[in-house]
Amino acid sequence: MTQSNRLRIAIQKSGRLSKESQQLLKSCGVKFNVNEQRLIAHADNMPIDLLRVRDDDIPGLVMDGVVDLGIIGENVLEEEQLERQLVNKPADCTKLRELDFGSCRLSLAVPNEFSYNDAQSLEGLRIATSYPNILRRFMQEKGINYRDCMLKGSVEVAPRAGLADGICDLVSTGATLEANGLYETEVIYRSMACIIQSNQPQTPSKQALIDKILSRINGVIRARE
Numbered sequence: 202m203t204q205s206n207r208l209r210i211a212i213q214k215s216g217r218l219s220k221e222s223q224q225l226l227k228s229c230g231v232k233f234n235v236n237e238q239r240l241i242a243h244a245d246n247m248p249i250d251l252l253r254v255r256d257d258d259i260p261g262l263v264m265d266g267v268v269d270l271g272i273i274g275e276n277v278l279e280e281e282q283l284e285r286q287l288v289n290k291p292a293d294c295t296k297l298r299e300l301d302f303g304s305c306r307l308s309l310a311v312p313n314e315f316s317y318n319d320a321q322s323l324e325g326l327r328i329a330t331s332y333p334n335i336l337r338r339f340m341q342e343k344g345i346n347y348r349d350c351m352l353k354g355s356v357e358v359a360p361r362a363g364l365a366d367g368i369c370d371l372v373s374t375g376a377t378l379e380a381n382g383l384y385e386t387e388v389i390y391r392s393m394a395c396i397i398q399s400n401q402p403q404t405p406s407k408q409a410l411i412d413k414i415l416s417r418i419n420g421v422i423r424a425r426e
């Protein structure tokens with residue numbers, strides 16, 4: 202039932218990557234119409250199905266071979282890989298290439314009144330984040346003990362709400378940090394959107410289609426540079 206002759210590509214349903222993911226595939230000549238209520242969009246002109254899901258689900262779907270390709274932020278991919286390594290779950294997939302959108306950085310930030318010298322200033326403090334594994338790796342490398350405050354959203358309000366001393370969150374323009382009286386102190390991970398492939402064996406026809414899509418993506422991105 203989970204085998205399909207059609208290539209399955211997971212993209213974010215709605216959010217910062219969804220429009221550009223769809224646009225990229227359309228620029229590659231994949232013709233489809235998205236029905237907002239539907240999980241799957243079938244391409245009209247190629248044996249391709251688009252699965253529209255939460256971005257956090259995409260790496261796992263690819264690593265488990267449920268879908269063939271996924272378009273995802275490198276930050277979410279990295280976090281899922283670290284999480285799976287921790288619980289001994291298969292975490293392998295192949296990053297085919299970085300894409301030209303979704304640029305952001307995962308940074309530490311603290312309240313404006315906090316006097317920060319270096320990461321050691323966070324010793325023993327509580328840090329709110331949605332990326333506990335990437336944060337842990339950074340803090341372990343620096344040898345800093347800290348406490349977690351795991352939040353899936355509204356991370357930037359945690360210090361003001363008295364939930365944490367600092368945060369580790371995604372930043373693009375910096376406007377959200379500024380609006381919440383925080384400043385960025387360290388970039389711990391830089392991210393772009395990327396396209397990943399499952400490491401499950403592919404049929405020759407599906408692999409040929411993947412190669413065709415990838416070569417078109419290369420062409421589209423080169424033309425946009």
Ligand code: PRT
Nearest residue numbers: 216217255256257274303304305371372373374375376377
């Ligand atoms: O619903 P779903 O789970 O699919 O989406 P989501 O809410 O988890 O993710 P979404 O749509 O917010 O982001 C998807 C991906 O876009 C992220 O995983 C990143 O790879 C990428 N991306 C790029 C960003 C940003 N820029 C970004 N600025 N993701 C989030 N932000 C948020 C950040 O968390 C903070 O709240 O934007 C705010 C900061 O932005 P600035 O411009 O004020 O600095």
Ligand code: ZN
Nearest residue numbers: 255256257258
């Ligand atoms: Zn998400």
